Amino acid sequence: MWSTLATDLPNSFRFTGTKSDALAVREIFKNRYIPAITAMKFEGQPVEPPKPVKAFPDELVWDMKTDKKIVRRHAPFADFQKFLVTEAASGNISRQEVVSMIPPHFLDVKPGMVVLDMCAAPGSKTAQLAEMIHGDEEERVKKAASGESPNTGDGGDYSDDGRSTGLLIANDTDYKRAGMLVHQVKRLNFPNLIVTQHDASIYPSIELPSAQGEKKQHLKFDRILCDVPCSGDGTARKNPGVWSKWTPKDGLGLNNLQLRILFRGLHMLKKGGRLVYSTCSMNPIENEAVIAAAVEASGGTSKVKIVDCSHLLPELKRKPGLTKWKVMDTSFDTGSKETTAHLFSSWDNFVQAHFKNEQSESTRNFSNKIVPGCFPPTAESEEGRIPLENCLRVYPHMQDTGGFFVAVLEKVGDIKVAQIRSSSNEADLKQARAALENATPSEFESNDKANGEVPTREQSPLKRKLDNDEDDDTAKRSKTDDAPAEPVVSAVEELPSKPAPNGSDTRSAPSGKPKPEQQSQNKEYFEYLSADNSDVTRILDFFGISDRFPRDRFMVKNSEGLLLNKLYYTSALAKSIINQNKYRGMKFVHCGVIMFVAHKVNKDRDLPAPWRLQNEGIRILEPWASKRIVHCTSKATLYKLLIEMFPILPKDGAHKIGEVGDQLMKLDIGCVFLQIEQTEGEDGFPFRMVLPLWRHPGSANLMVDKDDRKAMLLRLFNEKNPEIINHVADQAKAKAAKEAAKEEEEEHEQTKEATEEATEEAVEAVEAVDENDDADGDVKMEQGDAIDVDA
Numbered sequence: 001m002w003s004t005l006a007t008d009l010p011n012s013f014r015f016t017g018t019k020s021d022a023l024a025v026r027e028i029f030k031n032r033y034i035p036a037i038t039a040m041k042f043e044g045q046p047v048e049p050p051k052p053v054k055a056f057p058d059e060l061v062w063d064m065k066t067d068k069k070i071v072r073r074h075a076p077f078a079d080f081q082k083f084l085v086t087e088a089a090s091g092n093i094s095r096q097e098v099v100s101m102i103p104p105h106f107l108d109v110k111p112g113m114v115v116l117d118m119c120a121a122p123g124s125k126t127a128q129l130a131e132m133i134h135g136d137e138e139e140r141v142k143k144a145a146s147g148e149s150p151n152t153g154d155g156g157d158y159s160d161d162g163r164s165t166g167l168l169i170a171n172d173t174d175y176k177r178a179g180m181l182v183h184q185v186k187r188l189n190f191p192n193l194i195v196t197q198h199d200a201s202i203y204p205s206i207e208l209p210s211a212q213g214e215k216k217q218h219l220k221f222d223r224i225l226c227d228v229p230c231s232g233d234g235t236a237r238k239n240p241g242v243w244s245k246w247t248p249k250d251g252l253g254l255n256n257l258q259l260r261i262l263f264r265g266l267h268m269l270k271k272g273g274r275l276v277y278s279t280c281s282m283n284p285i286e287n288e289a290v291i292a293a294a295v296e297a298s299g300g301t302s303k304v305k306i307v308d309c310s311h312l313l314p315e316l317k318r319k320p321g322l323t324k325w326k327v328m329d330t331s332f333d334t335g336s337k338e339t340t341a342h343l344f345s346s347w348d349n350f351v352q353a354h355f356k357n358e359q360s361e362s363t364r365n366f367s368n369k370i371v372p373g374c375f376p377p378t379a380e381s382e383e384g385r386i387p388l389e390n391c392l393r394v395y396p397h398m399q400d401t402g403g404f405f406v407a408v409l410e411k412v413g414d415i416k417v418a419q420i421r422s423s424s425n426e427a428d429l430k431q432a433r434a435a436l437e438n439a440t441p442s443e444f445e446s447n448d449k450a451n452g453e454v455p456t457r458e459q460s461p462l463k464r465k466l467d468n469d470e471d472d473d474t475a476k477r478s479k480t481d482d483a484p485a486e487p488v489v490s491a492v493e494e495l496p497s498k499p500a501p502n503g504s505d506t507r508s509a510p511s512g513k514p515k516p517e518q519q520s521q522n523k524e525y526f527e528y529l530s531a532d533n534s535d536v537t538r539i540l541d542f543f544g545i546s547d548r549f550p551r552d553r554f555m556v557k558n559s560e561g562l563l564l565n566k567l568y569y570t571s572a573l574a575k576s577i578i579n580q581n582k583y584r585g586m587k588f589v590h591c592g593v594i595m596f597v598a599h600k601v602n603k604d605r606d607l608p609a610p611w612r613l614q615n616e617g618i619r620i621l622e623p624w625a626s627k628r629i630v631h632c633t634s635k636a637t638l639y640k641l642l643i644e645m646f647p648i649l650p651k652d653g654a655h656k657i658g659e660v661g662d663q664l665m666k667l668d669i670g671c672v673f674l675q676i677e678q679t680e681g682e683d684g685f686p687f688r689m690v691l692p693l694w695r696h697p698g699s700a701n702l703m704v705d706k707d708d709r710k711a712m713l714l715r716l717f718n719e720k721n722p723e724i725i726n727h728v729a730d731q732a733k734a735k736a737a738k739e740a741a742k743e744e745e746e747e748h749e750q751t752k753e754a755t756e757e758a759t760e761e762a763v764e765a766v767e768a769v770d771e772n773d774d775a776d777g778d779v780k781m782e783q784g785d786a787i788d789v790d791a
């Protein structure tokens with residue numbers, strides 16, 4: 001393991017998205033790049049091509065060990081690298097560490113489930129979970145729309161016309177990292193996903209709608225991922241900086257937070273539900289110790305079971321969880337000014353050393369983070385034993401990865417809402433001291449003799465005393481899962497006041513500077529439109545959208561509920577959770593897929609539906625559309641539409657965009673669905689596509705942004721020259737600048753005025769296009785402006 005840690009980590013990646021798209025992109029990769037890389041030599045030696053990681057199914061996960069020098073210098077690799085980068089930007093490939101892909105696989109998520117990702121940023125596991133909830137939704141919806149039953153026989157609830165009824169809530173407490181998470185999940189175009197920003201250890205109870213007078217119900221999750229913050233010693237191959245900074249104190253400092261997050265997760269889990277706890281650390285203090293303490297705090301294995309997952313991902317090489325470990329204290333001696341390391345095998349052992357030290361008036365300072373729960377649990381009977389060996393450890397040398405820890409927990413009984421101990425051992429030591437004063441010396445001696453070593457925490461009188469006290473205390477403070485009101489956590493009380501529409505909210509804003517966690521409060525508004533909103537009806541009618549498509553799930557992100565710029569779509573459950581909780585202090589930072597964007601140019605032109613379909617939401621809507629559908633059947637036509645931003649459609653019909661142009665000539669101005677079916681053969685389309693296209697008076701415009709165009713050109717046509725794209729906006733800018741200079745020279749007042757106007761329009765249009773070239777990939781409404789000016 002030690003020598004592996006000193007080597008570079010292989011680059012790994014995963015084909016993502018719907019299963020059929022992922023498999024199609026994987027085939028392009030296998031057929032185009034693998035043979036070229038396999039044929040190359042570096043310094044006379046064959047080069048190792050990327051290989052599928054056997055532990056994962058369907059050859060969807062790959063890694064490559066090739067030296068960066070070779071990748072940079074040699075064409076087959078450099079071409080592949082370009083493919084990797086563009087496909088990652090389009091969301092078809094996710095670059096992710098192999099070990100980090102394990103936890104979602106163990107969660108066993110099904111499309112109808114309600115899932116929480118407690119510590120989700122930057123979101124690589126969230127993406128995996130989202131794909132699982134999405135399942136084969138497109139196939140099911142297509143069936144439902146064509147009148148077939150969407151049921152696949154897997155027991156899922158597809159009563160919503162084949163759409164997934166599940167929900168994924170992804171959360172992170174960190175303001176900046178929650179932003180990264182939003183950026184990552186936006187490209188998934190997933191309407192069943194909400195991003196929140198809360199401290200997971202006090203995650204608010206989410207209220208469900210209930211009829212007046214009925215008992216309030218709170219959301220419980222079928223699945224929870226608890227990928228907690230950790231010291232990250234398992235990532236040392238990727239982040240060598242971890243080596244210089246690592247100390248035993250890191251794990252000790254995190255243990256309590258990890259435990260509190262896990263325990264909160266267990267509370268929010270449904271009975272029978274599954275929770276996966278994971279870290280990228282190999283330190284038992286952050287792993288098995290946390291699991292044991294959470295199981296103990298829940299009332300033992302009759303409440304929370306550690307699932308044996310040896311049959312899951314059977315090809316994954318792994319080791320069982322540890323059942324024995326020691327705890328290292330690195331004490332600083334204020335006398336000698338030295339730090340020394342001491343290993344303790346039990347809490348009693350630590351307590352004795354602590355007290356002995358106090359009696360000898362030593363100047364050594366023991367860690368105050370070493371608490372009883374840091375040590376291995378012991379049990380008097382097999383029944384009470386916590387089977388930590390069911391946890392799973394992956395060490396770097398086993399399959400050339402990073403280090404990782406995973407535990408799969410199942411909630412089998414209601415658990416008590418108990419208070420987790422604080423992170424400092426002050427109270428534990430106080431109790432131990434009291435117990436010691438009450439214990440007879442012989443009790444200690446006999447325990448020592450029986451074990452041949454210091455008594456364990458279960459066997460010692462110290463532990464027994466602690467347990468009794470704790471039980472009494474817990475009984476006083478706790479209630480069961482089914483108790484009506486779980487504590488509405490502090491986050492709810494913290495909220496700055498935003499009166500509820502009915503004026504019932506009387507909370508006042510907190511004073512002082514907001515904590516970083518609060519910064520995002522109220523940045524996003526989520527206002528749903530009524531099902532009979534006349535604008536929505538007009539838009540949907542324009543595209544001939546079936547009445548079976550839900551009309552009450554459209555949302556805008558302004559507090560007034562006005563249709564200003566973008567119209568979002570969300571799932572039914574996401575809607576009811578947002579509506580029920582947005583005034584309860586929940587910090588919702590993202591939800592919804594952009595379905596339509598306002599087409600603001602030419603205000604004076606009365607368009608029947610001045611809204612553009614969006615790449616993000618088009619696949620959700622398209623199965624239900626009966627109008628404005630144009631078919632593209634030839635690769636040559638698609639190539640033309642991709643390399644030319646605005647291919648012309650002259651009135652006499654002499655256009656160069658084949659069958660697409662012919663169909664567009666018969667349509668009014670506005671947006672269309674461009675449908676491209678999957679076709680077999682060399683010149684076929686490897687998968688089905690649906691793209692938004694705008695029909696202008698004198699041209700057409702595929703509404704796909706520049707980066708996606710480049711990715712499609714590379715993927716479908718192996719076109720590597722990005723310059724091929726005729727960027728009309730750039731041309732307009734250059735033309736306008738040239739004309740402005742010319743006109744200035746001529747100093748002709750009238751012409752100059754006209755030129756300035758034209759320049760202004762062109763530059764405005766260009767700026768609008770540039771402005772829209774933003775990270776979230778919104779399709780550019782201003783592309784329309786550019787052609788109008790140019791034309």
Ligand SMILES: C[S@@+](CC[C@H](N)C(=O)[O-])C[C@H]1O[C@@H](n2cnc3c(N)ncnc32)[C@H](O)[C@@H]1O
Nearest residue numbers: 119120121122123124125173174199200227229
């Ligand atoms: C190991 S990373 C999560 C990686 C993520 N699951 C992924 O796969 O991309 C741990 C995350 O926990 C977040 N975090 C730290 N303390 C937290 C808390 N109290 N509540 C929620 N999230 C927390 C950190 O901001 C960090 O993003």
